[in-house]
Amino acid sequence: MWRLMPGQRLRSRSWDGEQFVLYNNLSGDTHLLDAASVEVLDLLQRGAADAAALAAALQLDDGALPQLEALLADLHSLDLVEPAAC
Structure with missing residues (x-):
């Protein structure tokens, strides 16, 4: 299960629909993310979810699950998401 960091309010902007500038109010950091990352965030x-539930909501096939898990790990390394207790 994954969730946003508690207390986090994310603000994003895009000019082309493919790349987004995202501001993290907790850290004060600004990130350049792709559309897939912003969709996951x-x-x-809306609430905590595991990778399989996120894949279903994004209408991804089973083969995309490893990429989604890698994306979640990347978002975790940016302190945007964290593992949630089940």
């Missing part, structure tokens, strides 16, 4: 704003 938008879903996690």
